[in-house]
Amino acid sequence: MALEQFRNIVAGRKVEAKDGGWFPTANPFDGKDWAELPRCGPADAEAAVEAAHAAFIAGDWPALTATKRGKLLRKLAELIERDAEKLAALEVRDNGKLYAEMLGQVRYIPEWFHYFGGLADKIEGGVLPTDKPQMFSYTKREPLGVVVAITPWNSPLMLLCWKLAPALAAGCTIVIKPSEFTSASTLAFAELFAEAGFPAGVVNTITGFGGEVGPTLVEHPKVAKIAFTGGDATGAHIYQQAARHIKHVTLELGGKSPNIIFEDANLEDAARGAISGIFAASGQTCIAGSRVLVQRSVYDEVVEKIVAIARTAKLGDPMDEATQVGPITTTQQRDKVLSYIDVANADGARCVLGGKRPDDASLADGWFVEPTIFADVSNDMRIAQEEVFGPVLSIIPFESDEDAIRIANDTIYGLAAGVWTSSIARAITMSDRLRAGTVWVNTYRAVSFMAPFGGYKKSGIGRESGQHAIDEYLQTKCVWINLADGVPNPFVLR
Template sequence: MEKILNYIDGEYREPQSGKWLDNYEPASGEVYSKIADSDASDVAAAYEAAKNAFPEWSNTPIEKRSRILMKIADLIEENLYRLAEAESKDNGKPLSLATTIDIPRASANFRFFANAITQFSSEAHESVGLQTMNFTLRQPLGVVGCISPWNLPLYLFTWKVAPAIAAGNCVVAKPSEVTPLTAFLLGEILTEAGLPKGVLNIVHGTGPSAGQAIVEHADIKAISFTGGTKTGEHIARTAAPMFKKLSLELGGKNPNLIFGDCDYEKALNVSVRSSFANQGQICLCGSRMYIEASIYDQFKNDFVEKVKALQVGHPSEADTNIGAVVSKPHMEKVQSYIKLAKKEGATLLYGGEAVTIEGYENGYYLQPTILEVDDNTCRIQQEEVFGPLVTLMKFSSEEEALALANGVKYGLSATLWTQNLDRTMRLSKQLEAGIVWVNTWLNRDLRTPFGGMKQSGVGREGGFEALRFFTEPKNVCIQFGDRL
């Protein structure tokens, strides 16, 4: 059986404990590989490799670092189908999605930051009266930790490690133990691209073991984490006494506001996608739909019919819209929320049942599920489910829509459908979300800041925001002339 090894100091290594975790294929429910069950000793080895690599890497000319990142991007593109098949097998997502979104975006992340570091400039301020010149040095932090989630495995793993190494840091990174395969395969690409040994070290294992060891390591200067809010709270408490820099991209319970003056067909079609893409396992999915009363009944009926047409199937099939959810425990969690919602008074409009796929009877397949609610305080409206489940609720005024949208503890994203420019500007300012899409969804420009408000996180990723996070600004003041 295949073993997923750690990548430390430019080579693959077994865990020092000799312990392994089972890795399940969501589509079949079967174990198909073993994952290194790493602990603090493996993290310590990764840290030492990173520490030893840092002096040379941090002083490597930007142009050379850029060329290496570009080579990594090229090799990801060359291995597109191999990586996409691995991602689909490991995560359960449709192969078509991994081929067109996940792996191309992983390549784009390296390519973007390879270019960005060549444009990342320092500020300078001359004070003529004082005869001083102040300029800002932006220096890499040292060894940093990156911990990424299971829903977009290589996509979000590279979203963190690319800016970290581009800025001159060395990294100890942990992908999710639920979906480790593409991060494991990335090690081969890093070696082929000529990334110096120790610059990027990949340690596999669980959060409480390997993840905790990264967070509590006294000499790892910063933590970039994407995952659940509860885990984010734990990381913040652990890191606070050591004054580590933190970037935490956490949970989301994102509103999708649909007004009567919207482009109806576009809003309908995109809302189906924004609700159920990647089995609803995207932090930016619109899991709470609020629809203006004037179009509510028609939109509800049309939405249900569109969702009924979605094909639940094996990820490798070309006509599959909904693949397998990531794990059996996660599927059970989603099912428990469906039962809870009905108990709290929600009406099941469609779905909610497990699906059996011939030949893959033990796979984790679930119908896309639509629930109608009339109480915004019920748990299905307030808590992140992160699966193929969406709620529908009616509103009568702009003020009510805004109150409903903001009436949760999360603030990651929001989507707004309206042709009214004044409403667009008003609500874009008032919605408590780190990103607001108007008449679109999931359009991302890598130059823009990304992150959440409230319990959706701390800090921003993307563009120069990521490079600022992974560097320390230092002011240098030089006096010239003969002024005392």
């Protein structure tokens, strides 16, 4: 049976790789290849950047008013709403996450385009009061230029749109490089831009492997900015490459987020919040609350509650509404998760649930790992310090508020954190002292197009979503106009 084929969009046309190469993509639930994508190389990446640059400097896109740009974004939002079920189903086939989760995400994505569509014609400069007589000075906010958006495999469309919406609202043009593991939904999504009325070349896609197309995209002299979501090691490499060419970057990287449960919390809610923080999306999320810190006085009780809930989790077909935990997206990631479980056992952590591939024969072909919980974890163990990116939870005891802060902040990451308490004073104090870009109190894993998202420390640079995200794609120009006749001494600074 022939595999379904997807093609890239470059300069408004559907294209294959210039050398005719293809590579397969597999369904994590059954391990079978179901589609194939163009295996692009440097020449393809060059063509995509050139198309984006041409669209940025001339033609219909730069001639559009900001108001018309906003209308295009809102039209795109309507098309995403129309095709949400189709796009979500493609994501499930590609990354194995629950259909309920993916459909919820895709149905929420239009809000980013409505929001930033509304901001497009509210990008303002200002008149400057200067100390120079007979001089008029003002500022303009202008788009950076060509943006390369490099996206991961866990939530391809949502994390792409966090970049696309503000970049397009600002007036930039885009080259999208999706993960080689989950490119299909991005290519289907990219077809909507022409239907929405975007000029050719404004949004382009390149599929393939990072080592084969990445250097061209990141180092190309006509690329102004790299917006990347992924692992911190890859992010650091991209940062180094971009720095050599003085490019702007936004990096949303890894996390080892603490989810802190105090003795005065509603323990039932806190236990459910711990489950949501790690086993939703099979732990394959940068904001995963993979370290649950529990106050010693309620430690045993909370561990028991978390294990009891996790034990009931139903593994299965991610398209089935009854399924709660789906497969790992790639075989490489599954093997990495299993290796971390071995490391945790060797380091002396106590495995109280899971710890292996499921025994269910109906899941044998899929890339599953059981929901796994380690208790009595010390924060210096590798399982507590390194990002596993899978359904593996470390539970760590703490004594006091000071102890909780010390443990929570003792990591190279700072993407997110959770606090469970009935004390408003403690909630505010902990939120102030936690070194994380997002802090949730008595909830976990909530995001919004209105709220800035990004990390401290090695969790990244810059922010996505919220009003200020559009600033990541703009630069400021200052204009001086001489209102006087004549030019004074030309050999001295005005």
